[in-house]
Amino acid sequence: MTRTFSSRFADLLGIRYPIVQEGLGPYKTVRLAAAVSEAGGLGTVSMPGMTDPDGPKVLRGYIEECCALTDRPFAVNVPVGKDSTGTVLPFSAAYVGAVVDAVRDPEIARRLRMITTSAGAPGVVRDLIAGSGLIHAHKVGGTRQAVRAQADGVDVIVASGYEAGGHTHSRPVHTMVLGPSVCAAVDVPVVLAGGIHDGAGVAAALALGADAVALGTRFVASHDNTDWHPAYAQKIIDTAEGDDVVFAAVYGPSRALNTPALAELAVLEETLDVAALTAWKDDRLIRGQRDGEMEAGILPAGNVSGAITDLIHVAEFVPALVEEAIAVLEGLAGRVRATTEERNP
Ligand SMILES: Cc1cc2nc3c(=O)[nH]c(=O)nc-3n(C[C@H](O)[C@H](O)[C@H](O)COP(=O)(O)O)c2cc1C
Structure with missing residues (x-):
């Protein structure tokens, strides 16, 4: 025991x-x-x-x-x-x-x-x-x-x-x-x-x-x-220390891995209205977490990702x-x- x-x-x-x-x-x-x-x-x-x-x-x-x-x-x-x-x-x-x-x-x-x-x-x-x-x-x-x-x-x-x-x-x-x-x-x-x-x-x-x-x-x-998607779990393992950021998500600030999608979002925030931005974020979350699109997707994860090195x-x-x-x-x-x-x- x-x-x-x-x-x-x-x-x-x-x-x-x-x-x-x-x-x-x-x-x-x-x-x-x-x-x-x-x-x-x-x-x-x-x-x-x-x-x-x-x-x-x-x-x-x-x-x-x-x-x-x-x-x-x-x-x-x-x-x-x-x-x-x-x-x-x-x-x-x-x-x-x-x-x-x-x-x-x-x-x-x-x-x-x-x-x-x-x-x-x-x-x-x-x-x-x-x-x-x-x-x-x-x-x-x-x-x-x-x-x-x-x-x-x-x-x-x-x-x-x-x-x-x-x-x-x-x-x-x-x-x-x-x-x-x-x-x-x-x-x-x-x-x-x-x-x-x-x-x-x-x-x-x-x-x-x-x-x-x-x-x-x-x-x-x-x-x-x-x-x-397994690629999302693997991305957490591959993430280097400090490669996470906080962005404005649908219901307030959210921490995610720093993927190119978040750079795209920063540009869109200047032009899209709230409804269009919400739809965009929802779509990118699904594409990242469910579909395993590592570049286009948003991948919520903690600062601890930089310390995670294996699947448990x-x-x-x-x-x-x-x-x-x-x-x-x-x-x-x-x-x-x-x-x-x-x-x-
Ligand atoms: C992918 C993901 C989804 C989450 N979804 C929720 C949620 O639906 N409700 C909630 O209260 N917290 C949610 N959280 C926060 C977790 O419940 C938890 O508080 C957080 O992951 C703890 O910090 P850690 O990631 O450093 O372990 C989510 C976190 C992650 C990484």
Whole structure:
């Protein structure tokens, strides 16, 4: 039996390892989520996108599919942000309703334990979730948002630093600064995300006060990837340190690999209206992530891409990540003792 460490988050969820695979929409990530949960972490099923009128029904299908693949706890992610005009995303409430409805089935409720809302304020959907039996996590990029989310009644804060892949935050606060600040400001368990890919990162997150870690980009570059084109996963591996940028995506700033598509976008931003730009970005995201067009496509991914050098097998990766973190912490304890010795008696 591999080792793990105690964690309020793992106890709350009933999982062995406090390792979360985060929402990676609009790709369903059902197989990936089941693989992470089977490995002892917490997988997350992602939502199908914000424009499909049948989306809530599709999401229910994803949830049932995940239940067929694992008996272990898993989560669902629903962004509840606002669009560029300030309107709350129209499908957010419908998606949250579909998740709440799903856990009325006791067989689903046994496995679907957590909903992670992201992007906006959780208060918008808090009343829908309260009383459902679901653990409510909300993702934030700042300490004030974390305090507000706790006051709104959420059970868990996911604090994600600016280096995170995909939609990031309008104010650039990185994981190393955000982690201790959020952990000191709230009492509920904190899951730290953004830039984590190895045991040293997990050990650092624990030292910053986190109860668990969440990874996104690392799980895209995986043998368990059935959602994205393999060239996209390979591109994450090939990306050099610092070859990622933040651009104005459809729902705010987003971090992606620095492909030629983003240079094209910078020119188009001068001429196209909002609707045409949105259509262009949606098309280029699909061409990059689904179709594997590495030049023309937009490829959301984190700053951590520069440190990722291989494809992982999830079943081995999750326990190994925790074991590596424990080894790092034990090694540190040894180093701390060594430096307290008298050097010049
Ligand atoms: C391809 C991709 C898609 C993402 N989609 C979502 C999403 O639908 N909802 C969400 O809350 N976050 C989304 N994120 C952010 C992740 O959930 C997570 O917070 C982030 O990847 C963590 O940082 P890391 O990439 O450095 O591990 C996405 C990230 C990536 C890389």
